[in-house]
Amino acid sequence: MSVEIRNLSVxxxxxxxxxxxxxxxxxxGWLGLIGPNGAGKSTVLRAIVGTVDYRGTIxxxxxxxxxxDRRMSARTVAYVPQRPQLPLLMSVRDYVxxxxxxxxxxxxxxxRHDLNIVDEVLERLVLGNLRHRALGEVSGGExxxxxxxxxxxxxxxxxxxxxxxxxLDLGHQEQVLELTDELRHExxxxxxxxxxxxxxxxxxxxxxxxxxxxRVVMSGEVREVLSPxxxxxxxxxxxxxxxxxxxxxxxxxxxxxx
Numbered sequence: 326m327s328v329e330i331r332n333l334s335v336x337x338x339x340x341x342x343x344x345x346x347x348x349x350x351x352x353x354g355w356l357g358l359i360g361p362n363g364a365g366k367s368t369v370l371r372a373i374v375g376t377v378d379y380r381g382t383i384x385x386x387x388x389x390x391x392x393x394d395r396r397m398s399a400r401t402v403a404y405v406p407q408r409p410q411l412p413l414l415m416s417v418r419d420y421v422x423x424x425x426x427x428x429x430x431x432x433x434x435x436x437r438h439d440l441n442i443v444d445e446v447l448e449r450l451v452l453g454n455l456r457h458r459a460l461g462e463v464s465g466g467e468x469x470x471x472x473x474x475x476x477x478x479x480x481x482x483x484x485x486x487x488x489x490x491x492x493l494d495l496g497h498q499e500q501v502l503e504l505t506d507e508l509r510h511e512x513x514x515x516x517x518x519x520x521x522x523x524x525x526x527x528x529x530x531x532x533x534x535x536x537x538x539x540r541v542v543m544s545g546e547v548r549e550v551l552s553p554x555x556x557x558x559x560x561x562x563x564x565x566x567x568x569x570x571x572x573x574x575x576x577x578x579x580x581x582x583x
Contacts, residue, residue, distance in 0.1 A: 326386040326401065326482040326515055327351050328373070333381035335368050341539065343368050343379075348534040348544050352386070355509060355516040357530035359523060359550075361560050365539040366519035367407060370485045373517065374404040385483065400427045403476035407487040407519075413461030417452055417471050418443060420460055424478035439478075446474045449504055465492045473501055477508065484509075486518040490525070502529055523564075527551060527574035535559065547574065 329349040335342055343365040350356035358366040372379040373390070375398050383390040385401060403424070412420065425439045435443075447453045450470045460468055469492050476484060484505070490498040506529060508514055520526040526533060527547050534544040537559045543550050551574060556564050567575040 327354075327384075328356070328483060328515060328517060329384040330369070330373070331382040331384065333369065333372060333379055333383070335365075335372055335377055335379045335539075337368070337377070343372070343539040346381075346536070346539065346541050348541060350515060350517060350532055352515055353509060353513040354531045355506070355518065355529055357526040357533045358517065358519045358536060359521075359526055359533055360536035360542075362521075364536040366536055367487050368539075369536070370404065370487050370517065370519060373483075374398070374402055374485055400479075401481055402483045402485060403479040403481040405473050405476045405484070405486040405489050407491060409472045411460045411468060411472075414459055416457050416459055417463065417467075417474075418447065418456035420471055421447060421452075421474040421478055424475040427479065442478050442480070443474075446477050450474050451500070466494060466497050469493055470497065470501065473505075480512075482512070483515045483517070486516065488519055488521060490522070498525075505529075523551060523556070523576040524574070527576065528572060551576065 327350065331347050333346040334344050346369065348356065358369060360366055368377060371377045373383055390398065421443050422435060422439065425435055425442065429435065447456055450473065452467065452470055452474065455463055455467060460471065473489060489501055493501060502525065505516060509516055530547060532545065533547055533550040535542040535550050535555065542559060551566060553564055553566055556562055556576065563579045563581060565577050565579050567577055569575055
């Protein structure tokens with residue numbers, strides 16, 4: 326499914342944190358939301374998933390997203406928050422199983438089909454041997470992978486991720502992103518992801534939207550959006566952009582000469 330955001334504005338308290346923001350991504354694409362801390366990236370994701378009120382229009386494959394229809398939204402949009410509230414006494418498997426809730430009728434228990442979906446995702450996230458462990462007994466990185474697992478078993482055509490590699494070591498960062506990309510191609514999944522690592526964003530995203538102070542600075546192809554001048558202006562960082570033929574663009578910090 327495609328995602329189109331038209332003139333999105335969000336006010337939290339007395340502050341308008343997103344202002345007249347528009348962007349889009351086609352079916353099966355990966356849109357990276359980039360920008361400095363506090364730019365409004367997470368708020369855009371929360372608006373799409375329906376956890377904050379907003380003005381403007383969110384269109385999913387031509388249909389305007391109804392803020393009231395949460396059950397249908399749960400079947401359409403899966404969400405990996407940056408700071409999830411975890412039930413520490415719940416097992417990893419039971420927590421991931423919560424992602425199947427939109428498909429269960431009231432008082433119904435999970436089916437063998439639901440169990441198989443959960444177990445397959447646990448194995449792909451290298452959590453199979455931890456399925457019966459309580460969330461409070463696993464590492465932060467393992468818990469973060471469980472949060473991703475819960476979103477993946479939802480089998481929604483749109484996946485929203487808010488800094489999904491926070492707290493993960495380098496190996497598990499790569500594992501999570503590569504798995505997301507594999508599933509994107511297997512399921513024609515559309516991904517919208519807030520990202521702070523610009524090199525990772527350059528390597529995985531089809532399109533970038535740079536946000537600063539709640540407004541779109543630029544939206545387009547990766548090579549169009551990422552420039553040393555633009556990064557310096559909006560991130561306050563001095564960088565070099567290296568075009569590596571094997572991995573693509575690398576955004577490298579540059580130390581100031583003394």
